[in-house]
Amino acid sequence: MDFKDQISQLAARVEKMINQIQTEEATKNALVMPFIQILGYDVFNPFEVNPEFIADLGIKKGEKVDYAIMKDGEPIIIVECKHHLEKLDPHNSQLFRYFHVCKAKFGLLTNGLVYRFYTDLNDTNKMDEKPFFEFNISEIKEAQIEELKKFHKSYFDVENISNTASDLKFTNELKALITSELRNPSPVFVKHFANQVYNGKLTEKILAQFTELVMRSSNQVLNDAITDRLKTALGKEEANSNGTEVKVITEPVMAVDTNIVTTEEEIEGFFIVKSILREIIDPKRITHRDAQTYFAILLDDNNRKTICRLYLGNKKYLVILDDNKKEIKHEISEVDEIYGHADILKSAIERIERRQYAC
DSSP states (O other): OHHHHHHHHHHHHEEEEEGGGHHHHHHHIIIIIIHHHHTOOOOTTTTTTEEEOOBTTTTBBEEEEEEEETTTTEEEEEEEEOOSSSSSGGHHHHHHHHHHSOOSSSEEOOOOOOOEOOOOOTTTTHHHBSSSSEEEEOOOHHHHHHGGGSSTTTTOOOHHHHHHHHHHHHHHHHHHHHHHHHHHHOOOHHHHHHHHHOOOOOOHHHHHHHHHHHHHHHHHHHHHHHHHHHHHHHHHHHHHHHOOOOOOOOOOOSSSSOOOOHHHHHHHHHHHHHHHHHHTOGGGGGGEEOOOOEEEEETEEEEEEEEEEEESSSEEEEEEOOOOOEEEEEEESSSGGGGGGGGHHHHHHHHHHHHHHHH
């Protein structure tokens, strides 16, 4: 099993175990130690992973960091762990103190779900206030796995990681800034674009109008990019399975109602349904329409032929309509679980086709 598969497997285990983990010690044993082990270190060998590593602070003796990952008798990463329900923000000062007196170049603060890696980019031997690398194990992305791999025992190189740490830090900060601007554009952000397309004076009323236009345009661009990537992936999958080149049909992402924004999760759900039903029906007949409260997947782009509806808010449901148009809800925790409802989706197609021929 390669590194990526091991991380994915741990992420799946975390979701199943999390409700049974009640203490900080259990968090360490069930979540953090397996993570360190995946990084290639023997958690039962104190020459590689030293638990309760002593980090004396001046006259204050006996201070201990939860783990020190060792190399050649010296700590290279110090690890401070908290209960999985705890927020990490109040605890970086504790790691800061340990970092100051240790020879480790990297500090890791984690609650078993969120992992924050720190170093000393700003001042030598003084831990930065902000992490240069952070991820949630339950939502870790492929690019983040590649960065994490650099901390694996087999690839660990202080200089290599330090050289990329600065880029990672600023990339993460820029991503957060861009995300914030796209969700709630600042006047400066709006003016930057408005001045390039509007020749008149930017009054308060015009600025408000362009704020809405910038938000709408940003959502359209993002949705188009998401759809293109998903369709490319689906096209490659079809080509690999059939051994032939597949032409991917372009479908609109944005609904007519400009208050409706189709999310990446909804599009992912659409392609999952499409991949399931392609076994029994021409996938070109499967389309979607978004609404304020749900995302509909249709046969022949016909509202009277609803295959299913997806409700993907805080609580997620796959919904099938019975013959009386009554919603039958099936709760899911993530869109991938739609695969587990393949039978009811195929039954929905059979019911729609049967009703059509009966007419």
